[in-house]
Amino acid sequence: MIEEARNGLLEHDFAPSSLSEGSIQPIALIEARALIRECLAFCLQKKLGLPVLTYGDVVAWSQDAALAGVIILSGDPRHIDSEQLKLFQELALWEKQIPVILFSDGESEIQIVNRLRSGAKGYVPSDTPLEVVARAIKLVLVGGVFVPADILARPMQSEPETFRRTTKLDFTMREHDVVKALLKGKSNKSIAYELAMSESSVKVHIRNVMRKLQVSNRTEAVIRIAEMERFDPDANGACFA
The missing domain is CATH 1.10.10.10 (Winged helix-like DNA-binding domain superfamily/Winged helix DNA-binding domain)
Structure with a gap:
């Protein structure tokens, strides 16, 4: 079943027409590193055809108070640790159900699973091809959850x-x-x-x-x-x- 699911994810049609045009909202990208932030925003906007709003941290995003279809929190693991908690606290305070995708790297399968269990709707390693990143975002935008294929394929040693x-x-x-x-x-x-x-x-x-x-x-x-x-x-x- 797992192999069938992995193939299905790659072959699934996530064409823009599958999203309701009237309900499309911007992508909010939170990334502290300016060069990475602007390059990522440029690539995502070109690939997805959606506006991308950029912020240096969660505080800047919360002050803007802009609605978004999905929030991408990007950074190294230490940055994600502090910012993820702040982000979910802000969302809870505002009582907003905005899906969050994490972009990071250098984390073990267990760490990634724990981040997903904490409320994120997707985790995208930094070495993921842009095409797959775009599919992951579209998947989350229509209510799905993106879990990296290797997480589905490898046993979690922390499971009893x-x-x-x-x-x-x-x-x-x-x-x-x-x-x-x-x-x-x-x-x-x-x-x-x-x-x-x-x-x-x-x-x-x-x-x-x-x-x-x-x-x-x-x-x-x-x-x-x-x-x-x-x-x-x-x-x-x-x-x-």
Whole structure:
């Protein structure tokens, strides 16, 4: 299932037409290093055809109070550590549900997973090709979650082995279909369209999946499913209730 999901992510159509033109908002880019900030903004604006607003830090962004479709927080790991907490505090204070993507490098799989579990909707390593970066941003803009392929492919050593050994993927047939779509990072709307069901039904299935996996959000669900399948390659054949 993981390999199918990885292929699906690369082949999925994220054309601009898939985004509602009336709802498109600028991208907010927070990066302390001026040269990197301006180069990244230029590349993203040319690639995505969307306006990119740039800021040196979270404080500058919060003072501007500009709405954004997605916030990109870029920097080295130490910078991300301090700025990510400030950013989520500001979003909570404003009661705004703006997805956040992190651009960084030099972090282990465990560190990346922890950042995603803290609320980020995507993590993009700095050596990622621009084409993949653009796809990741478009994916998050339509409600998906971008998890680097190597995170899906490698076991997380911090996961309790007892959980992996005792937890079964006892999903129903419909939940299994939803799980495959989640592994491809698809939004609820896309899942509903592909599986010919309402978005409310998709949400019910996702809640059931998260409950069975003992996780609190869809990002954790994707990571846990990938880890369980890597630990037990035969799990996919026994995942139906």
